[in-house]
Amino acid sequence: MAQPSRPSRFPLGSFVVIAAVLGGGAAAFAYTAGWLSPERLSRERVLAALSPPGGPAPGHRRNHTKGLCFTGSFEANGAGAALSRAPVLAAGRYPVIGRFNLASAVLAQPDGQARVRGLSLSIAGPDGSEWRTAMITAPVFPVSNVEAFYALQMAAKSKEPGAMGAFAAAHPEIAAFGRWAGSAPWTGSYAEERYNALNAFLFTDAEGHDHAVRWSVRPEARPVPVPHEQLAAKPPDFLDGEIKARIAAGPVRWTVTVTEAGPEDPVADPSKAWPEGRRTIEVGTLTAEAVQEEQDGPCRDINYDPTVLPPGMRTSADPFPAARSSAYALSYQRRAAEAAAYPHSAPGGRP
Amino acid sequence: MTAARFSPMQRLLHWLMAACILAMLFIGVGMVSTLSTRYLTLVSIHKPLGIAILLLALLRLGLRLRRGAPPLPAELPEPMRLAAHLSHVVLYGLMVAMPLLGWAMLSAEGYPVVLWEGMRLPPILPQSLETYALLRQAHGLLGYAFFAVILAHLGAALFHALVRRDGVFEAMAPVAGRVED
Ligand code: HEM
Protein backbone atom coordinates (compact mmCIF):
# COMPACT_ATOMS: atom_id res chain seq x y z
CA MET A 1 0.00 0.00 0.00
CA ALA A 2 1.43 3.37 -1.00
CA GLN A 3 1.75 5.97 1.75
CA PRO A 4 3.02 9.06 0.00
CA SER A 5 2.78 11.34 3.04
CA ARG A 6 5.40 9.42 5.01
CA PRO A 7 8.78 7.94 4.04
CA SER A 8 7.67 4.48 3.09
CA ARG A 9 10.40 2.72 5.12
CA PHE A 10 9.69 4.48 8.43
CA PRO A 11 9.72 1.51 10.84
CA LEU A 12 6.71 2.58 12.93
CA GLY A 13 6.08 -1.00 14.03
CA SER A 14 9.61 -1.33 15.39
CA PHE A 15 9.27 1.81 17.45
CA VAL A 16 5.96 0.58 18.84
CA VAL A 17 7.64 -2.68 19.86
CA ILE A 18 10.50 -0.80 21.54
CA ALA A 19 8.14 1.56 23.37
CA ALA A 20 6.00 -1.38 24.52
CA VAL A 21 9.02 -3.29 25.84
CA LEU A 22 10.40 -0.27 27.73
CA GLY A 23 6.98 0.80 29.04
CA GLY A 24 6.17 -2.75 30.12
CA GLY A 25 9.51 -3.06 31.89
CA ALA A 26 9.05 0.20 33.74
CA ALA A 27 5.48 -0.71 34.72
CA ALA A 28 6.54 -4.12 36.05
CA PHE A 29 9.26 -2.43 38.10
CA ALA A 30 6.83 0.14 39.54
CA TYR A 31 4.37 -2.63 40.36
CA THR A 32 7.02 -4.70 42.14
CA ALA A 33 8.11 -1.64 44.13
CA GLY A 34 4.52 -1.20 45.30
CA TRP A 35 4.18 2.23 43.69
CA LEU A 36 0.97 1.21 41.94
CA SER A 37 -0.63 -0.24 45.08
CA PRO A 38 -0.56 2.32 47.91
CA GLU A 39 -3.09 0.20 49.81
CA ARG A 40 -0.46 -2.52 50.33
CA LEU A 41 0.66 -2.67 53.99
CA SER A 42 4.18 -1.28 53.65
CA ARG A 43 6.78 -0.68 56.33
CA GLU A 44 6.41 3.05 55.67
CA ARG A 45 2.76 2.80 56.70
CA VAL A 46 3.58 0.78 59.81
CA LEU A 47 6.15 3.35 60.92
CA ALA A 48 3.65 6.14 60.24
CA ALA A 49 1.13 4.29 62.41
CA LEU A 50 3.69 3.99 65.22
CA SER A 51 4.60 7.67 65.02
CA PRO A 52 3.50 9.66 68.11
CA PRO A 53 1.37 12.83 67.69
CA GLY A 54 4.32 15.24 67.46
CA GLY A 55 6.18 12.97 65.00
CA PRO A 56 9.11 10.70 65.81
CA ALA A 57 12.11 12.03 67.76
CA PRO A 58 14.81 12.60 65.09
CA GLY A 59 17.74 10.20 65.30
CA HIS A 60 15.89 7.84 67.63
CA ARG A 61 14.30 4.44 67.23
CA ARG A 62 10.74 4.51 65.85
CA ASN A 63 9.46 2.27 68.64
CA HIS A 64 10.85 1.34 72.06
CA THR A 65 12.36 4.78 71.72
CA LYS A 66 13.54 5.48 75.25
CA GLY A 67 16.33 3.23 76.46
CA LEU A 68 19.63 2.73 78.19
CA CYS A 69 22.63 0.65 77.11
CA PHE A 70 24.37 -1.99 79.15
CA THR A 71 27.26 -4.37 78.66
CA GLY A 72 27.81 -7.74 80.24
CA SER A 73 28.02 -11.38 79.34
CA PHE A 74 26.10 -14.52 78.55
CA GLU A 75 27.53 -17.59 80.21
CA ALA A 76 26.21 -20.65 78.41
CA ASN A 77 26.17 -23.86 80.43
CA GLY A 78 26.07 -26.08 77.33
CA ALA A 79 22.60 -27.54 78.00
CA GLY A 80 21.22 -25.66 74.98
CA ALA A 81 23.15 -28.04 72.74
CA ALA A 82 20.26 -30.48 73.21
CA LEU A 83 18.17 -28.14 71.04
CA SER A 84 20.61 -26.21 68.87
CA ARG A 85 24.14 -26.56 67.58
CA ALA A 86 24.55 -22.76 67.77
CA PRO A 87 28.13 -22.07 68.94
CA VAL A 88 26.78 -19.43 71.33
CA LEU A 89 24.96 -22.19 73.27
CA ALA A 90 28.12 -24.26 73.73
CA ALA A 91 29.53 -23.85 77.23
CA GLY A 92 31.46 -20.60 77.45
CA ARG A 93 31.24 -16.94 78.27
CA TYR A 94 30.30 -14.51 75.49
CA PRO A 95 30.12 -10.69 75.47
CA VAL A 96 26.75 -8.93 75.41
CA ILE A 97 25.66 -5.45 74.35
CA GLY A 98 22.14 -4.88 75.65
CA ARG A 99 19.48 -2.24 75.94
CA PHE A 100 16.80 -1.66 78.60
CA ASN A 101 13.81 0.09 77.02
CA LEU A 102 10.15 1.06 77.24
CA ALA A 103 7.58 -0.27 74.79
CA SER A 104 6.48 3.14 73.56
CA ALA A 105 7.33 5.33 70.58
CA VAL A 106 7.38 8.44 72.80
CA LEU A 107 10.90 9.53 73.73
CA ALA A 108 9.68 11.44 76.80
CA GLN A 109 7.56 8.52 78.05
CA PRO A 110 7.64 8.59 81.89
CA ASP A 111 9.00 5.27 83.16
CA GLY A 112 6.06 4.82 85.53
CA GLN A 113 3.55 4.90 82.66
CA ALA A 114 4.95 2.21 80.38
CA ARG A 115 3.03 -1.00 80.97
CA VAL A 116 5.40 -3.03 78.83
CA ARG A 117 9.18 -2.90 79.19
CA GLY A 118 11.77 -4.35 76.85
CA LEU A 119 15.22 -5.90 76.92
CA SER A 120 17.36 -6.22 73.79
CA LEU A 121 20.47 -8.35 73.48
CA SER A 122 23.28 -8.80 71.02
CA ILE A 123 25.37 -11.80 72.02
CA ALA A 124 28.67 -12.39 70.19
CA GLY A 125 29.30 -16.09 69.66
CA PRO A 126 32.76 -17.68 69.71
CA ASP A 127 32.74 -18.15 65.91
CA GLY A 128 32.01 -14.47 65.20
CA SER A 129 28.30 -15.11 64.62
CA GLU A 130 25.72 -13.10 66.55
CA TRP A 131 22.45 -13.78 68.35
CA ARG A 132 20.23 -10.72 68.53
CA THR A 133 16.91 -10.66 70.30
CA ALA A 134 14.48 -7.97 71.45
CA MET A 135 12.14 -9.18 74.19
CA ILE A 136 9.29 -7.71 76.23
CA THR A 137 7.76 -8.22 79.67
CA ALA A 138 4.34 -9.26 78.37
CA PRO A 139 3.88 -13.07 78.33
CA VAL A 140 1.90 -12.91 75.06
CA PHE A 141 1.82 -10.46 72.17
CA PRO A 142 -1.42 -8.44 71.85
CA VAL A 143 -2.11 -9.53 68.25
CA SER A 144 -1.56 -12.55 66.01
CA ASN A 145 -0.38 -10.95 62.79
CA VAL A 146 1.13 -7.87 61.24
CA GLU A 147 -2.11 -6.52 59.78
CA ALA A 148 -3.65 -6.64 63.25
CA PHE A 149 -0.57 -4.93 64.69
CA TYR A 150 -1.12 -2.08 62.24
CA ALA A 151 -4.84 -1.93 62.99
CA LEU A 152 -4.05 -1.82 66.71
CA GLN A 153 -1.78 1.21 66.30
CA MET A 154 -4.42 2.94 64.20
CA ALA A 155 -7.16 2.18 66.76
CA ALA A 156 -4.97 3.32 69.65
CA LYS A 157 -4.33 6.72 68.07
CA SER A 158 -7.86 7.12 66.70
CA LYS A 159 -10.02 9.91 68.09
CA GLU A 160 -13.21 7.92 67.43
CA PRO A 161 -14.71 7.01 70.83
CA GLY A 162 -15.33 3.31 70.14
CA ALA A 163 -12.18 2.59 68.14
CA MET A 164 -10.42 0.39 70.71
CA GLY A 165 -13.64 -1.44 71.55
CA ALA A 166 -14.23 -2.19 67.90
CA PHE A 167 -10.64 -3.36 67.53
CA ALA A 168 -10.95 -5.73 70.50
CA ALA A 169 -14.22 -7.10 69.15
CA ALA A 170 -12.60 -7.85 65.81
CA HIS A 171 -9.41 -9.23 67.41
CA PRO A 172 -10.47 -11.28 70.44
CA GLU A 173 -6.90 -12.60 70.80
CA ILE A 174 -6.01 -9.31 72.51
CA ALA A 175 -7.94 -10.44 75.63
CA ALA A 176 -5.04 -12.54 76.95
CA PHE A 177 -2.70 -9.56 76.74
CA GLY A 178 -5.38 -7.37 78.32
CA ARG A 179 -5.74 -9.77 81.27
CA TRP A 180 -1.99 -9.67 81.86
CA ALA A 181 -1.85 -5.86 81.57
CA GLY A 182 -4.73 -5.48 84.01
CA SER A 183 -3.61 -7.95 86.64
CA ALA A 184 0.15 -8.57 86.58
CA PRO A 185 2.02 -6.68 89.29
CA TRP A 186 4.21 -3.72 88.29
CA THR A 187 7.77 -3.64 89.58
CA GLY A 188 10.17 -0.80 90.28
CA SER A 189 13.15 -2.23 88.40
CA TYR A 190 14.30 -3.52 85.03
CA ALA A 191 16.22 -6.11 87.06
CA GLU A 192 13.07 -7.68 88.53
CA GLU A 193 11.38 -8.36 85.21
CA ARG A 194 11.11 -11.46 83.11
CA TYR A 195 11.48 -10.73 79.37
CA ASN A 196 10.00 -12.95 76.65
CA ALA A 197 11.00 -13.26 73.01
CA LEU A 198 7.38 -14.36 72.22
CA ASN A 199 8.18 -15.15 68.60
CA ALA A 200 8.88 -18.79 67.80
CA PHE A 201 12.12 -19.81 66.11
CA LEU A 202 13.53 -23.12 64.89
CA PHE A 203 16.58 -24.57 66.61
CA THR A 204 18.51 -27.30 64.81
CA ASP A 205 20.49 -29.73 66.93
CA ALA A 206 23.71 -31.54 66.03
CA GLU A 207 21.73 -34.47 64.56
CA GLY A 208 19.88 -32.07 62.26
CA HIS A 209 16.54 -32.26 64.09
CA ASP A 210 14.46 -29.08 64.24
CA HIS A 211 12.82 -27.85 67.45
CA ALA A 212 10.29 -25.00 67.53
CA VAL A 213 11.16 -22.83 70.52
CA ARG A 214 10.52 -19.55 72.29
CA TRP A 215 12.98 -18.12 74.81
CA SER A 216 12.84 -15.90 77.88
CA VAL A 217 15.16 -14.41 80.48
CA ARG A 218 14.05 -14.84 84.11
CA PRO A 219 15.30 -12.46 86.80
CA GLU A 220 17.51 -13.60 89.64
CA ALA A 221 16.23 -10.62 91.66
CA ARG A 222 12.93 -11.28 93.46
CA PRO A 223 10.17 -9.14 91.89
CA VAL A 224 8.70 -6.73 94.44
CA PRO A 225 5.20 -5.65 93.40
CA VAL A 226 4.68 -1.88 93.58
CA PRO A 227 1.25 -0.27 93.14
CA HIS A 228 1.04 1.51 89.82
CA GLU A 229 -0.01 4.83 91.43
CA GLN A 230 3.22 4.79 93.41
CA LEU A 231 5.33 4.28 90.26
CA ALA A 232 3.39 6.94 88.40
CA ALA A 233 4.30 9.44 91.10
CA LYS A 234 8.03 8.76 90.76
CA PRO A 235 10.42 10.90 88.63
CA PRO A 236 10.05 10.16 84.89
CA ASP A 237 13.44 8.42 84.64
CA PHE A 238 13.34 6.47 87.89
CA LEU A 239 13.91 3.12 86.16
CA ASP A 240 17.16 4.40 84.67
CA GLY A 241 18.36 5.71 88.02
CA GLU A 242 17.39 2.49 89.74
CA ILE A 243 19.19 0.16 87.34
CA LYS A 244 22.31 2.33 87.27
CA ALA A 245 22.51 2.29 91.07
CA ARG A 246 21.80 -1.43 91.24
CA ILE A 247 24.44 -2.39 88.68
CA ALA A 248 26.96 0.00 90.26
CA ALA A 249 26.52 -2.05 93.43
CA GLY A 250 27.05 -5.36 91.65
CA PRO A 251 26.17 -7.37 88.52
CA VAL A 252 22.50 -8.13 87.82
CA ARG A 253 21.57 -11.57 86.49
CA TRP A 254 18.89 -13.44 84.61
CA THR A 255 18.55 -17.10 83.68
CA VAL A 256 18.10 -17.65 79.95
CA THR A 257 15.52 -20.37 79.26
CA VAL A 258 14.40 -22.02 76.04
CA THR A 259 10.98 -23.68 75.84
CA GLU A 260 10.15 -26.25 73.20
CA ALA A 261 6.70 -26.33 71.57
CA GLY A 262 4.49 -29.36 71.91
CA PRO A 263 3.41 -30.95 68.62
CA GLU A 264 0.08 -29.09 68.56
CA ASP A 265 1.23 -25.76 69.98
CA PRO A 266 0.70 -22.66 67.82
CA VAL A 267 4.06 -21.68 66.36
CA ALA A 268 2.82 -18.94 64.04
CA ASP A 269 0.87 -16.92 66.61
CA PRO A 270 2.68 -15.04 69.41
CA SER A 271 -0.64 -13.98 70.96
CA LYS A 272 -1.14 -17.60 72.11
CA ALA A 273 0.89 -18.84 75.07
CA TRP A 274 2.06 -22.45 75.04
CA PRO A 275 0.69 -24.57 77.88
CA GLU A 276 2.57 -24.77 81.17
CA GLY A 277 4.85 -27.75 81.57
CA ARG A 278 6.47 -27.71 78.15
CA ARG A 279 10.08 -28.90 78.13
CA THR A 280 12.09 -25.88 79.26
CA ILE A 281 15.88 -25.83 79.36
CA GLU A 282 18.02 -23.37 81.27
CA VAL A 283 20.76 -22.60 78.76
CA GLY A 284 22.82 -20.08 80.70
CA THR A 285 23.08 -16.86 82.67
CA LEU A 286 22.83 -13.31 81.40
CA THR A 287 24.79 -10.78 83.46
CA ALA A 288 24.54 -6.99 83.16
CA GLU A 289 27.81 -5.52 84.42
CA ALA A 290 27.85 -1.84 83.38
CA VAL A 291 25.33 0.76 82.21
CA GLN A 292 25.92 3.48 79.59
CA GLU A 293 23.73 6.38 78.51
CA GLU A 294 22.27 5.50 75.12
CA GLN A 295 23.66 8.64 73.47
CA ASP A 296 27.24 7.51 73.95
CA GLY A 297 26.61 3.85 74.55
CA PRO A 298 27.38 0.86 72.32
CA CYS A 299 23.69 -0.09 71.88
CA ARG A 300 22.73 3.16 70.16
CA ASP A 301 23.75 2.09 66.67
CA ILE A 302 22.69 -1.54 66.89
CA ASN A 303 19.67 -2.75 64.97
CA TYR A 304 18.20 -5.41 67.29
CA ASP A 305 16.77 -7.24 64.31
CA PRO A 306 15.40 -10.56 65.60
CA THR A 307 16.44 -12.35 62.41
CA VAL A 308 20.15 -11.91 63.17
CA LEU A 309 20.78 -15.46 64.35
CA PRO A 310 23.77 -17.79 64.62
CA PRO A 311 23.96 -21.05 62.64
CA GLY A 312 21.64 -23.56 64.33
CA MET A 313 18.83 -21.04 64.79
CA ARG A 314 16.44 -19.75 62.15
CA THR A 315 13.01 -18.21 61.72
CA SER A 316 9.86 -20.35 61.85
CA ALA A 317 6.31 -20.05 60.49
CA ASP A 318 5.82 -17.13 62.88
CA PRO A 319 5.21 -14.14 60.54
CA PHE A 320 6.51 -11.52 62.98
CA PRO A 321 10.30 -11.80 62.67
CA ALA A 322 10.15 -11.07 58.92
CA ALA A 323 7.90 -8.04 59.47
CA ARG A 324 10.06 -6.84 62.31
CA SER A 325 13.25 -7.26 60.28
CA SER A 326 11.75 -5.15 57.49
CA ALA A 327 10.33 -2.46 59.81
CA TYR A 328 13.47 -2.27 61.96
CA ALA A 329 15.57 -1.83 58.79
CA LEU A 330 13.55 1.23 57.79
CA SER A 331 13.60 2.58 61.34
CA TYR A 332 17.37 2.15 61.36
CA GLN A 333 17.73 3.76 57.94
CA ARG A 334 15.73 6.79 59.06
CA ARG A 335 17.43 7.29 62.38
CA ALA A 336 20.82 6.91 60.69
CA ALA A 337 19.89 9.58 58.16
CA GLU A 338 19.06 11.83 61.13
CA ALA A 339 22.23 10.98 63.06
CA ALA A 340 23.17 14.66 63.32
CA ALA A 341 20.05 15.24 65.44
CA TYR A 342 21.25 12.76 68.09
CA PRO A 343 25.02 13.25 68.25
CA HIS A 344 27.36 11.78 70.81
CA SER A 345 27.60 14.11 73.78
CA ALA A 346 31.31 13.45 74.29
CA PRO A 347 33.82 13.18 71.42
CA GLY A 348 34.94 9.58 71.24
CA GLY A 349 32.18 8.75 73.68
CA ARG A 350 31.39 5.60 71.87
CA PRO A 351 33.79 2.65 71.98
CA MET B 1 31.60 -11.80 10.49
CA THR B 2 33.14 -13.88 13.28
CA ALA B 3 35.64 -11.22 14.36
CA ALA B 4 32.83 -8.67 14.78
CA ARG B 5 31.21 -10.55 17.65
CA PHE B 6 31.97 -10.74 21.36
CA SER B 7 33.60 -14.02 22.38
CA PRO B 8 31.20 -16.81 23.44
CA MET B 9 32.36 -16.41 27.04
CA GLN B 10 31.67 -12.67 26.92
CA ARG B 11 28.22 -13.29 25.46
CA LEU B 12 27.44 -15.96 27.99
CA LEU B 13 28.44 -13.65 30.83
CA HIS B 14 26.48 -10.75 29.35
CA TRP B 15 23.21 -12.67 29.20
CA LEU B 16 23.68 -14.55 32.43
CA MET B 17 24.43 -11.32 34.23
CA ALA B 18 21.63 -9.44 32.50
CA ALA B 19 19.19 -11.98 33.94
CA CYS B 20 20.80 -11.85 37.39
CA ILE B 21 20.98 -8.05 37.55
CA LEU B 22 17.40 -7.56 36.43
CA ALA B 23 16.33 -10.13 39.01
CA MET B 24 18.34 -8.27 41.67
CA LEU B 25 16.69 -4.96 40.90
CA PHE B 26 13.22 -6.46 41.10
CA ILE B 27 14.11 -8.37 44.27
CA GLY B 28 15.57 -5.18 45.77
CA VAL B 29 12.55 -2.96 45.24
CA GLY B 30 10.18 -5.83 45.95
CA MET B 31 11.72 -6.68 49.32
CA VAL B 32 11.73 -3.12 50.66
CA SER B 33 8.04 -2.90 49.82
CA THR B 34 6.91 -5.85 51.92
CA LEU B 35 6.47 -6.90 55.55
CA SER B 36 5.44 -10.45 54.71
CA THR B 37 7.62 -13.53 55.14
CA ARG B 38 8.64 -12.96 51.51
CA TYR B 39 10.88 -10.22 52.89
CA LEU B 40 13.32 -12.70 54.43
CA THR B 41 13.16 -14.99 51.41
CA LEU B 42 14.01 -12.13 49.06
CA VAL B 43 16.77 -10.79 51.31
CA SER B 44 18.27 -14.28 51.50
CA ILE B 45 18.48 -14.37 47.68
CA HIS B 46 19.56 -10.74 47.35
CA LYS B 47 22.79 -11.03 49.32
CA PRO B 48 24.38 -14.16 47.80
CA LEU B 49 23.20 -13.30 44.29
CA GLY B 50 24.60 -9.78 44.70
CA ILE B 51 27.99 -11.13 45.73
CA ALA B 52 27.89 -13.61 42.83
CA ILE B 53 27.33 -10.65 40.49
CA LEU B 54 30.37 -8.91 41.98
CA LEU B 55 32.55 -11.94 41.23
CA LEU B 56 31.13 -12.37 37.72
CA ALA B 57 31.58 -8.64 37.03
CA LEU B 58 35.26 -8.79 37.99
CA LEU B 59 35.75 -11.84 35.77
CA ARG B 60 33.93 -10.08 32.96
CA LEU B 61 35.97 -6.89 33.27
CA GLY B 62 39.16 -8.92 33.16
CA LEU B 63 37.96 -10.62 30.01
CA ARG B 64 36.96 -7.31 28.47
CA LEU B 65 40.40 -5.82 29.11
CA ARG B 66 42.08 -8.86 27.55
CA ARG B 67 39.71 -9.63 24.68
CA GLY B 68 38.41 -6.14 23.91
CA ALA B 69 35.17 -5.56 22.00
CA PRO B 70 34.30 -5.68 18.30
CA PRO B 71 34.33 -2.21 16.74
CA LEU B 72 31.07 -0.36 16.35
CA PRO B 73 29.92 0.09 12.73
CA ALA B 74 31.91 2.86 11.03
CA GLU B 75 28.77 4.67 9.90
CA LEU B 76 27.44 5.03 13.48
CA PRO B 77 27.15 8.79 14.24
CA GLU B 78 29.66 10.15 16.74
CA PRO B 79 27.09 11.07 19.47
CA MET B 80 25.67 7.53 19.44
CA ARG B 81 29.16 6.11 19.61
CA LEU B 82 29.89 8.28 22.64
CA ALA B 83 26.60 7.39 24.29
CA ALA B 84 27.32 3.70 23.76
CA HIS B 85 30.77 3.95 25.32
CA LEU B 86 29.67 6.05 28.26
CA SER B 87 26.66 3.88 29.02
CA HIS B 88 28.83 0.75 28.94
CA VAL B 89 31.28 2.33 31.37
CA VAL B 90 28.36 3.24 33.66
CA LEU B 91 26.92 -0.29 33.42
CA TYR B 92 30.28 -1.87 34.27
CA GLY B 93 30.74 0.62 37.11
CA LEU B 94 27.34 -0.10 38.63
CA MET B 95 27.63 -3.87 38.46
CA VAL B 96 30.76 -3.58 40.60
CA ALA B 97 29.62 -0.67 42.78
CA MET B 98 26.17 -1.97 43.75
CA PRO B 99 27.31 -5.18 45.46
CA LEU B 100 30.23 -3.37 47.10
CA LEU B 101 27.82 -0.75 48.44
CA GLY B 102 25.51 -3.45 49.78
CA TRP B 103 28.36 -5.22 51.52
CA ALA B 104 29.89 -1.96 52.79
CA MET B 105 26.63 -0.56 54.13
CA LEU B 106 25.89 -3.70 56.13
CA SER B 107 29.45 -3.56 57.44
CA ALA B 108 28.98 0.07 58.53
CA GLU B 109 25.73 -0.94 60.22
CA GLY B 110 27.59 -3.59 62.19
CA TYR B 111 25.13 -6.09 60.72
CA PRO B 112 26.49 -9.57 60.00
CA VAL B 113 26.78 -10.16 56.23
CA VAL B 114 25.39 -13.69 56.13
CA LEU B 115 25.11 -15.16 52.62
CA TRP B 116 23.63 -18.41 53.84
CA GLU B 117 23.67 -20.29 57.14
CA GLY B 118 27.27 -20.69 58.18
CA MET B 119 28.61 -18.45 55.37
CA ARG B 120 29.44 -15.00 56.71
CA LEU B 121 31.57 -12.38 54.95
CA PRO B 122 33.91 -10.21 57.01
CA PRO B 123 33.02 -6.51 57.34
CA ILE B 124 34.82 -4.30 54.81
CA LEU B 125 34.30 -1.09 56.83
CA PRO B 126 34.29 -0.29 60.54
CA GLN B 127 30.90 0.38 62.15
CA SER B 128 29.77 3.97 61.59
CA LEU B 129 26.20 5.22 61.58
CA GLU B 130 27.04 8.25 59.40
CA THR B 131 28.83 6.13 56.81
CA TYR B 132 25.97 3.65 56.82
CA ALA B 133 23.48 6.46 56.15
CA LEU B 134 25.42 7.62 53.09
CA LEU B 135 25.98 4.14 51.68
CA ARG B 136 22.37 3.07 52.24
CA GLN B 137 21.12 6.09 50.37
CA ALA B 138 23.61 5.47 47.58
CA HIS B 139 22.60 1.80 47.29
CA GLY B 140 18.97 2.86 46.90
CA LEU B 141 19.48 5.78 44.51
CA LEU B 142 22.05 4.00 42.33
CA GLY B 143 19.72 1.01 42.22
CA TYR B 144 17.06 3.14 40.56
CA ALA B 145 19.67 4.78 38.30
CA PHE B 146 20.87 1.30 37.32
CA PHE B 147 17.40 0.32 36.23
CA ALA B 148 17.02 3.54 34.21
CA VAL B 149 20.35 2.99 32.43
CA ILE B 150 19.42 -0.63 31.70
CA LEU B 151 16.12 0.49 30.17
CA ALA B 152 17.99 2.97 27.95
CA HIS B 153 20.52 0.23 27.04
CA LEU B 154 17.70 -2.18 26.21
CA GLY B 155 16.02 0.49 24.08
CA ALA B 156 19.27 1.14 22.24
CA ALA B 157 19.87 -2.58 21.67
CA LEU B 158 16.40 -2.98 20.21
CA PHE B 159 16.94 0.14 18.12
CA HIS B 160 20.05 -1.47 16.64
CA ALA B 161 18.30 -4.79 16.16
CA LEU B 162 15.02 -3.60 14.71
CA VAL B 163 15.63 -0.18 13.21
CA ARG B 164 19.27 0.25 12.26
CA ARG B 165 19.92 -3.45 11.66
CA ASP B 166 23.64 -2.67 11.73
CA GLY B 167 25.03 -5.80 13.37
CA VAL B 168 25.51 -4.26 16.82
CA PHE B 169 22.83 -6.46 18.35
CA GLU B 170 24.18 -9.52 16.59
CA ALA B 171 27.60 -8.81 18.12
CA MET B 172 26.13 -9.64 21.53
CA ALA B 173 23.29 -11.96 20.47
CA PRO B 174 23.44 -15.35 22.19
CA VAL B 175 23.44 -17.18 18.87
CA ALA B 176 24.71 -15.96 15.53
CA GLY B 177 21.86 -14.25 13.73
CA ARG B 178 21.47 -12.96 10.24
CA VAL B 179 23.76 -10.02 9.64
CA GLU B 180 22.92 -7.89 6.66
CA ASP B 181 26.08 -6.58 5.15
C1 HEM C 1 5.00 -6.30 63.38
C2 HEM C 1 5.28 -6.13 64.61
C3 HEM C 1 6.30 -5.16 65.14
C4 HEM C 1 6.72 -3.96 64.60
C5 HEM C 1 6.23 -3.29 63.32
C6 HEM C 1 7.72 -3.43 65.49
C7 HEM C 1 8.39 -2.22 65.29
C8 HEM C 1 9.51 -1.82 65.97
C9 HEM C 1 10.42 -0.77 65.57
C10 HEM C 1 10.25 0.09 64.33
C11 HEM C 1 11.43 -0.71 66.48
C12 HEM C 1 12.64 0.22 66.44
C13 HEM C 1 13.81 -0.52 65.78
C14 HEM C 1 15.10 0.29 65.64
O1 HEM C 1 15.10 1.45 65.18
O2 HEM C 1 16.19 -0.28 65.94
C15 HEM C 1 11.16 -1.72 67.47
C16 HEM C 1 11.95 -1.98 68.56
C17 HEM C 1 11.69 -2.99 69.46
N1 HEM C 1 10.70 -3.95 69.39
FE1 HEM C 1 9.34 -4.13 67.97
N2 HEM C 1 7.92 -4.31 66.53
C18 HEM C 1 7.07 -5.38 66.35
C19 HEM C 1 6.95 -6.50 67.15
C20 HEM C 1 7.67 -6.71 68.29
C21 HEM C 1 7.58 -7.88 69.12
C22 HEM C 1 6.75 -9.13 68.83
C23 HEM C 1 8.44 -7.67 70.15
C24 HEM C 1 8.77 -8.54 71.33
C25 HEM C 1 8.52 -9.65 71.62
C26 HEM C 1 9.07 -6.39 69.97
C27 HEM C 1 10.02 -5.83 70.80
C28 HEM C 1 10.80 -4.74 70.51
C29 HEM C 1 11.88 -4.27 71.35
C30 HEM C 1 12.33 -4.84 72.68
C31 HEM C 1 12.44 -3.19 70.68
C32 HEM C 1 13.64 -2.35 71.11
C33 HEM C 1 14.83 -2.79 70.30
C34 HEM C 1 16.03 -1.97 70.63
O3 HEM C 1 16.40 -1.92 71.82
O4 HEM C 1 16.62 -1.43 69.70
N3 HEM C 1 8.60 -5.85 68.82
N4 HEM C 1 9.99 -2.39 67.13
Ligand code: HEM
Ligand atom coordinates in the same frame (compact mmCIF):
# COMPACT_ATOMS: atom_id res chain seq x y z
C1 HEM D 1 20.63 -6.13 33.06
C2 HEM D 1 21.12 -5.76 32.26
C3 HEM D 1 22.27 -5.49 31.30
C4 HEM D 1 23.53 -5.07 31.60
C5 HEM D 1 24.10 -4.75 32.97
C6 HEM D 1 24.22 -4.97 30.33
C7 HEM D 1 25.54 -4.57 30.21
C8 HEM D 1 26.21 -4.42 29.02
C9 HEM D 1 27.56 -3.92 28.87
C10 HEM D 1 28.45 -3.46 30.03
C11 HEM D 1 27.88 -3.94 27.57
C12 HEM D 1 29.17 -3.49 26.94
C13 HEM D 1 30.01 -4.65 26.58
C14 HEM D 1 31.42 -4.21 26.28
O1 HEM D 1 31.65 -3.28 25.52
O2 HEM D 1 32.32 -4.86 26.87
C15 HEM D 1 26.74 -4.46 26.86
C16 HEM D 1 26.68 -4.64 25.49
C17 HEM D 1 25.50 -5.00 24.84
N1 HEM D 1 24.26 -5.30 25.39
FE1 HEM D 1 23.84 -5.33 27.34
N2 HEM D 1 23.39 -5.34 29.33
C18 HEM D 1 22.17 -5.65 29.87
C19 HEM D 1 21.04 -6.05 29.21
C20 HEM D 1 20.91 -6.10 27.85
C21 HEM D 1 19.71 -6.42 27.14
C22 HEM D 1 18.37 -6.76 27.80
C23 HEM D 1 20.01 -6.36 25.80
C24 HEM D 1 19.15 -6.58 24.60
C25 HEM D 1 17.95 -6.76 24.46
C26 HEM D 1 21.40 -6.03 25.68
C27 HEM D 1 22.09 -5.91 24.48
C28 HEM D 1 23.40 -5.57 24.35
C29 HEM D 1 24.10 -5.46 23.11
C30 HEM D 1 23.48 -5.66 21.73
C31 HEM D 1 25.42 -5.09 23.39
C32 HEM D 1 26.55 -4.88 22.39
C33 HEM D 1 26.87 -3.46 22.22
C34 HEM D 1 28.16 -3.28 21.44
O3 HEM D 1 28.42 -4.00 20.47
O4 HEM D 1 28.92 -2.40 21.84
N3 HEM D 1 21.92 -5.89 26.94
N4 HEM D 1 25.74 -4.74 27.77
Ligand code: HEM
Ligand atom coordinates in the same frame (compact mmCIF):
# COMPACT_ATOMS: atom_id res chain seq x y z
C1 HEM E 1 24.06 -6.04 41.61
C2 HEM E 1 23.93 -5.95 42.84
C3 HEM E 1 22.81 -5.31 43.60
C4 HEM E 1 21.71 -4.64 43.16
C5 HEM E 1 21.31 -4.32 41.73
C6 HEM E 1 20.95 -4.27 44.33
C7 HEM E 1 19.76 -3.57 44.28
C8 HEM E 1 19.03 -3.17 45.40
C9 HEM E 1 17.85 -2.36 45.37
C10 HEM E 1 17.19 -1.82 44.10
C11 HEM E 1 17.43 -2.20 46.65
C12 HEM E 1 16.22 -1.40 47.13
C13 HEM E 1 16.72 -0.05 47.50
C14 HEM E 1 15.71 0.92 48.05
O1 HEM E 1 14.59 0.97 47.58
O2 HEM E 1 16.08 1.64 48.98
C15 HEM E 1 18.38 -2.87 47.51
C16 HEM E 1 18.33 -2.92 48.88
C17 HEM E 1 19.22 -3.60 49.67
N1 HEM E 1 20.33 -4.33 49.24
FE1 HEM E 1 20.96 -4.51 47.38
N2 HEM E 1 21.58 -4.73 45.45
C18 HEM E 1 22.72 -5.38 45.06
C19 HEM E 1 23.65 -6.01 45.86
C20 HEM E 1 23.56 -6.14 47.24
C21 HEM E 1 24.47 -6.85 48.08
C22 HEM E 1 25.70 -7.62 47.59
C23 HEM E 1 24.02 -6.73 49.36
C24 HEM E 1 24.59 -7.28 50.64
C25 HEM E 1 25.46 -8.14 50.78
C26 HEM E 1 22.82 -5.94 49.31
C27 HEM E 1 22.06 -5.61 50.41
C28 HEM E 1 20.93 -4.85 50.37
C29 HEM E 1 20.21 -4.48 51.55
C30 HEM E 1 20.55 -4.86 52.99
C31 HEM E 1 19.13 -3.68 51.12
C32 HEM E 1 18.10 -3.00 52.00
C33 HEM E 1 17.10 -3.90 52.59
C34 HEM E 1 16.14 -3.13 53.46
O3 HEM E 1 16.20 -1.89 53.53
O4 HEM E 1 15.31 -3.80 54.05
N3 HEM E 1 22.56 -5.60 48.00
N4 HEM E 1 19.35 -3.47 46.71
